[in-house]
Amino acid sequence: MRPLLLIPTFALLAAAPAPKTPTEIVAAAPAAAWRTIPAEDLLVMQLKGGQRVVIQLAPDFAPVHAANIRLLSKAKWWDGSAIYRVQDNYVVQWGKNESADPLPAGVVAKPPEEYARPVKGLPIHPLGYADAYAPKAGYALGWPVAYDPAGGTANLVHCYGYVGVGRDMAPDTGVGGELYAVIGHAPRHLDRNIAVVGRVLAGIEHLSSLPRGTEALGFYKERTSDVPVAWVRLASDVDAGERPSFQYLDTGSASFADFVRARANRKDDFFIRPAGGVDVCNAAVPVRPTPAG
């Protein structure tokens, strides 16, 4: 009994809905799958040229460094500072010399490592594909993580747009006054060697398109090449009228699981051969401005 023979195969194929693209899956995610980021976790960097960069801090992974950054922002530490390093396929770095200027009250001068944290307490959703740098990769609390179930530690990952704390040689971990953002292929060798403290949510193009520095490590040769920073504030300290607000897709939601699966198996439109895999930095946690209303 093969009743379906009455229906031509091509009609069956035509009737099958086209696989959704990752973008379509994100667009269709219900409101309940989105998490609004607290305003005190958003750092707004206004360049003197008028461009704006918005960074989400990661206090669940680097609480002392995040607290330092909040205090530095409240003390207007970065107002009048500059971007002074742009290294192609690597990082953009900005800030002010932590050892030359007195630190504001409350800032911890020698923060603990915060390069990794216990897996315990983290609701990790495994990526499900191999990672070249760690036993496992996945997502937790809206962030990409690499982790070692045996060792019991997890770390934030140096993906494109992720923000780390500049430091000198070990065991110094950096105060948080000099920060960098990744503008190239994920430099995962920095994982667990530097405190990752957040990610750029908006405006990364104002950093990634800057002229590359010509000195070693991409430092600008002349101070006249530096890109001036007008001010840096927590969103909670920005006037309500121009306060940014962002949401991320809950990494425990069904929509996010669908999104990762679609990123690993592109079948839409253009694609001929789904990869059947994806790396954790190539399935970036979706973010969006908080919808009005």
Added chain:
Amino acid sequence: MRPLLLIPTFALLAAAPAPKTPTEIVAAAPAAAWRTIPAEDLLVMQLKGGQRVVIQLAPDFAPVHAANIRLLSKAKWWDGSAIYRVQDNYVVQWGKNESADPLPAGVVAKPPEEYARPVKGLPIHPLGYADAYAPKAGYALGWPVAYDPAGGTANLVHCYGYVGVGRDMAPDTGVGGELYAVIGHAPRHLDRNIAVVGRVLAGIEHLSSLPRGTEALGFYKERTSDVPVAWVRLASDVDAGERPSFQYLDTGSASFADFVRARANRKDDFFIRPAGGVDVCNAAVPVRPTPAG
């Protein structure tokens, strides 16, 4: 019997040579480990602003597309063309509409796929670490490859700076008249879906630092935003006095094996915890201008 107790531990440590950095290993590689790239495999793109980009073609992986590109260059196809798309963390794209302009004689209008090639005949040196996109990753003939030993195919990898052939929907594979270079995290989902035809050896910063396009997919909105290309030539057709020449480190050499090992296990200077792994795009095949003499 513990004779070494006579020697203080710190002295032993001080006597141990510091591990070489990847850069030091490359600098110490013998001349015999370097391979000079034939001038007919080098494509020179001169922007109207004076910046120069040098691309190495990959005829071992995409012979028909590489032959097309050589013919297009000899026919001055790209002279007066433009860069018209810059998408952040993705690609810069340039060229001329393949369907609007008549193709020069000899150019194959419908090239075969060339998205992968047989493993057979490729001297592959395995990376030795997991790959999220393919059963194996490694290097062959100076290029990063992903491969499937069971299926018997290997493909060039979409790493930072790698150049692919723009195409329309399948089964079109593109002529080679519209090219793109990767300027972000390796978009490995494009592997085996597009012909990778080479890589940028020099001048990638002239592409990666361009203003991002504001239209969908990073296209420039206004034609006045386009970045004009003065000319494109094979190095073999450039005047001897300004002809570029480059070498790559033989991916079968002991120096290259040491380099990959060091990239996967950074112990020098700054590093506290070696990753114990690396992805194939984060251990990029070293290239250099051919030394004088």
